[in-house]
Amino acid sequence: MAREKKIDMVILGLLFHEDLTGYDIKKRIDGAISFFWKGSFGNIYPSLKDMQTRKLIQSSDTSVGGREKITYHITEEGKEALKEWLNEDLAINELRYETLLKLFFSGAGSRKTALHNIENFEKQIKTDLELLKVYCKNLENNMKNEDHLYYYLTVTFGIDSYEAYLKWCTKAKKMLRLEAR
Amino acid sequence: MAREKKIDMVILGLLFHEDLTGYDIKKRIDGAISFFWKGSFGNIYPSLKDMQTRKLIQSSDTSVGGREKITYHITEEGKEALKEWLNEDLAINELRYETLLKLFFSGAGSRKTALHNIENFEKQIKTDLELLKVYCKNLENNMKNEDHLYYYLTVTFGIDSYEAYLKWCTKAKKMLRLEAR
DNA sequence: ATCAGCATGTAAGGCGTTACATGATTCA
DNA sequence: TGAATCATGTAACGCCTTACATGCTGAT
Numbered sequence: 001m002a003r004e005k006k007i008d009m010v011i012l013g014l015l016f017h018e019d020l021t022g023y024d025i026k027k028r029i030d031g032a033i034s035f036f037w038k039g040s041f042g043n044i045y046p047s048l049k050d051m052q053t054r055k056l057i058q059s060s061d062t063s064v065g066g067r068e069k070i071t072y073h074i075t076e077e078g079k080e081a082l083k084e085w086l087n088e089d090l091a092i093n094e095l096r097y098e099t100l101l102k103l104f105f106s107g108a109g110s111r112k113t114a115l116h117n118i119e120n121f122e123k124q125i126k127t128d129l130e131l132l133k134v135y136c137k138n139l140e141n142n143m144k145n146e147d148h149l150y151y152y153l154t155v156t157f158g159i160d161s162y163e164a165y166l167k168w169c170t171k172a173k174k175m176l177r178l179e180a181r
Numbered sequence: 182m183a184r185e186k187k188i189d190m191v192i193l194g195l196l197f198h199e200d201l202t203g204y205d206i207k208k209r210i211d212g213a214i215s216f217f218w219k220g221s222f223g224n225i226y227p228s229l230k231d232m233q234t235r236k237l238i239q240s241s242d243t244s245v246g247g248r249e250k251i252t253y254h255i256t257e258e259g260k261e262a263l264k265e266w267l268n269e270d271l272a273i274n275e276l277r278y279e280t281l282l283k284l285f286f287s288g289a290g291s292r293k294t295a296l297h298n299i300e301n302f303e304k305q306i307k308t309d310l311e312l313l314k315v316y317c318k319n320l321e322n323n324m325k326n327e328d329h330l331y332y333y334l335t336v337t338f339g340i341d342s343y344e345a346y347l348k349w350c351t352k353a354k355k356m357l358r359l360e361a362r
Numbered sequence: 363a364t365c366a367g368c369a370t371g372t373a374a375g376g377c378g379t380t381a382c383a384t385g386a387t388t389c390a
Numbered sequence: 391t392g393a394a395t396c397a398t399g400t401a402a403c404g405c406c407t408t409a410c411a412t413g414c415t416g417a418t
Contacts, residue, residue: 006377168338188405224405
């Protein structure tokens, strides 16, 4: 069982529900998924070609007029590959926060810089949290199928952790302002 | 102001406090830093060579007996580069959690698989949280300088977010077990 | 004696991003 | 008419990981 490229799994996961073009796939990834996974045309299109030769997906020309359009469809083999991945125990969870890196090394700078970096982080998180809450509300009003439950869980993961981040920001700012300088 | 490679900044940050060998640097990164940033010999050694030619660091041969040993020291230019980076507003914060990806697409699998994946995640987080708490306790008993405050803040970030993750795990498991199937 | 840990480094490959290149269509 | 969006793709580059290659030293 070869280690699959993750972008392949994202695409198979999306195609499991509906046929999509590469462009559509990019848009889907840029939605709620982007909080825990990213994708770009530069890896989506090559992955589509590759998975087609491996018979995990099939394409059909759905061009409209002069506008080229290729719609992809998942095959039974593709569904199998997706399920296999879901059943694998290994999951790589990585966090790379440059803000924390900067904070860790802030002894080389100043309290002011450290505070400023935390404030920037806080602002970004607040913006993203708003968006996640919109996704969450939309899901709550539309919990019709099994899939929505899974979407809901990933969204609440984002909300819960971002709220924890914000509480930490408040604490951290307080410490940086109050601790003897 | 060229975008600096992050591994360079990690190394400069560490060398700001003490002279170190490449091997030492790897060990430091594998400690508390590894929760938000990683490094490997494969990028540490080339970075050291590169930063030496750019005069951000200096090396001295500190071999003991037949064992080769090169100790690096940060230069004034190196300190400047580090401070510049700390003062840049841009910070890239990325989270890539394969567990969430699997959960998002669990409609293609089963509740059992989804639960299993969450349990694996929970186990990993619990282990990591224990370690973070040890770091935290060590820091609390040894808050002698400014740097320790920054280390403490990054460690509490980890603790706070991991505790939020665990609460979410409990909620998520409950939902997966109770919701109509 | 042997194994874990100290110590340096290279090579190949994987994976992804950014920028570029091209062109059609829709809507203001 | 021009901009935004739809739509596909390639090329170059960056960065990192994994595996490999080598050898010394200290502890058991």
